[in-house]
Amino acid sequence: MKDFAQLIKKLDSTNKTNEKVSALTAYFQNANDDDKLWTIAILSHRRPKRPVNTTLLRLWATEISGIPLWLFEESYHIVGDLAETIALILPASEEHSKKSLSQFVSEIIELRTLSEEEKKKYLHDNWLALNYFERFVFNKILTGSFRIGVSQKLMTRALSKATGIDEDILAYKLMGDWTPENTTYKKLILEHNEEDYLSKPYPFYLAYAVEDKFQEDLGPISDWSFEHKWDGIRSQVIIRNDEVFVWSRGEELVTDKYPEFQEFLKVIPNGTVLDGEILPFGEGEIGNFNALQTRIGRKNISKALLKKTPVILNAYDILEWEGKDIRQKPFIERRQILDELIQNIDSSEFGIYLSETMNFETWEEAAAERDLSREKRSEGLMLKRKDSPYLVGRKKGDWWKWKIDPFTIDAVLTYAMRGHGRRANLYTDYTFGLWNDGELVTFAKAYSGLTDAEFRQVDAWIKKNTLERFGPVRSVTPHHVFEIGFEGIAESSRHKSGIATRFPRILRWRKDKPIEEANTLSDLKALIPK
Amino acid sequence: MKQPLLVFNDKGIYCEQANVYIDAWRPVDKCIITHGHADHSRWGHKQYITHKNNVPIIKHRLGEISVTGKDWNETFTINSVTFSLHPAGHIIASSQVRVEYKGEVWVFTGDFKTEDDGLAEVYQPVKCHTFITECTFGLPAFKWTPQEEVFRDINNWWATNKEEGKTSILFGYSLGKAQRLLKHLDTSIGKIYTHGAVENMTEVVRPYYDLPPTTLITRDTSKEEIKGNIVVAPPSAHGSTWIRRFVPYVTASASGWMTFRGARRRRAIDRGFVLSDHADWDGLLSAIDATGCEKIITTHGYTDIFSRYLREELGYDARTEKTQYEEENSETEKKIDNED
Structure with a gap:
């Protein structure tokens, strides 16, 4: 554990990528296989299941520390991280544990099967046998x-x-869905085993947003293929060995959430991997992203829900064909294969559509198409270089997003909450209101878009202009106006304002505007596409 | 009802009987000043009273003012109210103010810490009935490590950076923290260079405090000369163009806020040392206990949380008063450092 804690401390105490890479490299060169495997797992968010719920963790930590629970909660709001709060409030210790990372993890896995008393004793003993930072790392493995x-x-x-x-x-x-419990370092990293690859997706290629004056940098427009960009769930659909696997971009296996895709087995041959967007699709057209939320959140997908919120796959790339990885083929060749495949399928019957590609002679023509995006309910255009291979991860150059400008509205800051992580103890999560009959009605929350310096300024202002406190939340004197941008808008019964916005964020601080000049709820409603 | 000895009005902490303010935030006729930080010693009072070693500090900051210097424990009486100053241990020449009238004693801490930092006159508990206290770090999450250990870490950090051919840049407020850092840096590792704001303030206090030699960085200071040495600078220098001349360099901040991982990460500082000039949780509680007080007023910091703890868990008559001292979590640089 000492080495792993040291590694985390090093990673945590530098912003420089090279230093992080060299710290990790040195660790991977020296650690034993089990520790390496768990390190890879933890850093790729494959933690063991939480063996103790956080309510009990808080309770036991406060018992050892001798502080009341409410004081723990207040401290947690300010520290902004549960593992860190527990590590801080426990009595100071300079101990080092001799146990390895993998030993700790197997104990934590084992812990789930123990009684509450045994769990308590285990935590008590181990908390006090670790120094502050090891304790923090231990808590992180336990909690989050x-x-x-x-x-x-x-x-x-x-x-x-x-x-x-x-x-x-x-x-x-x-x-994919490996865990250290079902594989070994040797098997996962060093060996090649066909069976393991059955359900594995390929790493997604991710696009960057276009930069200023990108038209000049991208070369001749004839090098580029265009598509509309729809707002859905980026996914890979794998058809291998008479099975369908659906992966989300977050590397989550979500096959069970989209039972309709099982139908693909009838029309798509084994050895095919498609890249595309899962979209809500009712009454013959692409719906609002909001509709998808109901599908994402549910554990059980009922027949009624399937009927109410049907989805389709809008396919835009093919990564594997006839069992072969074809990512190195140029984009247009991959698209030829994809087009031929999908065109022979009855889209409305099987729920698989083709993302239409477009070519333009001039940037003006492309811009004119982009202007139609809102009408077509797309978010803008995607640009893909015709001769490009399918790359791994976010790499600049071959795929670009050329989104439409967001909707904007001027709103008043009404509530603020402390942030987490690097924004812990700073009020950075804001709630905004719009005027309605002389009152401010909450319509959106946003926590990005300001610079660090601006956040500090707003934070200081909030602390001096608090009206009321509700735990971590403060209501503030209505005084500051912010321009809020968002990507989509729809009516919603779940929101107090009756409106749901998509990706709201702060565009700028309108220091020039008094609150009387902020927008009204009816201004917002007027933005809903008819 | 009897008028309290000290009240909080829109100008500051006020003693009506003596017509004197303490650490007023608006211009007043007569003001007792606890210490030299900008939020406690403001501009515009007609007459200042403070510890004699603080006189040159506030003169440096505020220019020609009318000021009287006092010794520790020296009493002075204004309209039957007896005042005296007692070490607060916060920074050099920082005081608590004791106020006594007709047998009733109040103490205002200003800012304070209980640990002996080897430079500031050590905090002395003063018996009182009502204790007005700061609680900047009034949460159980704050527990300071003894400063020997922190300085061992700081000096090791410097030595390692030097081995790697890098310059160390250490941030701390130019009054107080900077001198505390200077005092405990291991000059066998290398030379100490200073930012102008730190150098000026250090020169002001050198006649009263024993500090190691420092070299002011000027336009003519070459990069080669500084390499491997340490630079002490105010936090406002972080991210400035001034700092770029030291490449390759490593930055660190020494502050109580470095307890939180988030605080260090958001400021993009390479290393955070937890070193504070305020009392930690245990320090606050032990100080309160030592005063033997019955009533407590919390002025700045986690005031609501801390006073609730005092009331509900320890049974004190504790409440909060609003002041304009650095509230809760002021991470912005105190004005003093921007003056240079």
């Missing part, structure tokens, strides 16, 4: 995701350096 600024990409790079295995191959090996 390890967000320490190490992306999967960065970890893969370090692992590649330590093992000499190509990064892209490693990225592929690390995909």
Whole structure:
């Protein structure tokens, strides 16, 4: 545990990618196989299941510390991280544990089967046998995701350096639903085993947003293929060995949520992997993303729900065909295969559509198509280089998003909540209101879009202008107006304002505007597409 | 009802009987000043009273003012109210103010810490009936490590950076924290360089406090000369163009806020040392206990939480008063550092 805690401390105490990679590489070169495997698992968000609920963790930590529970809760609101709060309030200790990471993890897995008394004793003993930082790492494994600024990409790079295995191959090996309990370091990383690959998706290729004056940088427009960009769930659909697997971009296996895709077995041959967007599709047209929320959240997909919120796959790429990885083929060749495949399927019967590609002679023509996006309910255009292979991860150059400008509205800051992680103890999560009959009605929450300096300014202002406190939330004097941007808008009975907005974020701080000049709820309603 | 000895009005903490303010935030006729930080010693009072070692500090900051310097424990009486200053241990020449009238004693801490930092005059508990206290770090999450350990870490950090051919840049407020850092840096590792704001303030206090030699960084200071050495600078220098000349360098901040991982990460500082000039949770509680007080007023910091704890768990008559001292979590640089 000491080495792993040291690693986390090093990763946590630098912002420099090179230093993170070299710390991880050194760790991978020295750790034993079990520790390596668990490190990879933890850094790719494959924690063991939580053995103790957080209510009990809080209770036991306060018992040892001798502080009342309410004081723990207040401290937690301010620290902004449960594992960190527990590590801080426990009595100070300078102990080091001699147990390895994998030993701790297997104990934590074992812990689930023990009685409450035994759990309590285990935590008590181990908390007090660890120093502050080891205790924090231990709590992190117990409670939550390890967000320490190490992306999967960065970890893969370090692992590649330590093992000499190509990064892209490693990225592929690390995909899917493996856990350290059903594999070994040797099997996962070093060996090649066909069976393991059956359900594995390919790493997704991710697009960047276009930059200023991108038209000049992208070369001749004839090099580019265009598509509308729809707002859905990015997914890979795998058909292998008479089975269908559906993966979301977050590397989550979501096959069970989309039972309708089982139908693909009838029309798509084994050895096919498609990349596309899952879209809500009612009454013969693409619906609002809101409709999808009901599908994402449900554990059990009932027949009624399937009928109420049907979905389709809008396919835009093919990564595997006839059992072969074809990601290196140029985009247009892959598209030819895809087009031929999908065109021979009855889309409305099987729920699989083709994302239509477009070519333009001039950027003006492309821009004119982009202007139609809102009408067509798309988010804008995608640009894909015709001769490009399908790359791994977010790499600049071949795929670009050219989104339409967001909707905007000027709203008043009404509530604020403390942020988490690097924004812990700063009021950075805001609620905004619009005027309605002389009152401010909450319509959206946003917590991004300001610079760190602006957040500090607003934070200081909030602390001096608090009206009421509700735990971590404060209501503030209505005074500041912010321009809020969002991607989509729809009516919603779940929201107080009757409106749901998609991806609301702060565009700028309208210091020039008095609150009287902020927009009204009816201004917002007027933005709903007819 | 009897008028309280000290009240909180829109100008500051006020003693009506003596017509004197303490650490007023608006201009007043007569003001007792606890210490030299900008939120406690403001501009515009007609007459200042403070510890004698604080006189040059506030003169440096506020220019020519009318100020009287006092010794520790020296009493002075204004209209039958007896005042005296007692070490608060917060920074050099920082005081608590004791106020006594007709046998009733109130103490205002200003900012304070209980640990001996080897430089500031050590905090002395003062018996009182009503204790007005800061609680900047009034949460059980704050527990300071003894400063020997923190400085061992800081000096090790410096030595490691030097081995790697990097310059160490350490941030701390130019008054107080900077001198505390200077005092405990291990000059066998290398030379100490200073930012102008730190150098100026250090020069002001050198006659009263024993501090190691420092070298002011000027336009002519070459990169080669600084390499491997340590630079002490105010936090406002972080991210400035001034700092770029030191490449390759590593930054660190020394502050109580470094307890939180988030605080260090959001400021993109390489290393955070938990070193504070305020009392931690245990420090606050032991200080309160030592005063033998019955009533407590919390002024700045986690005031509501801390006073609730005092009321509900310890049975004190505790409440909060609103002041304009650095509230709760002021991470913005105190004005003093921007003056240079």
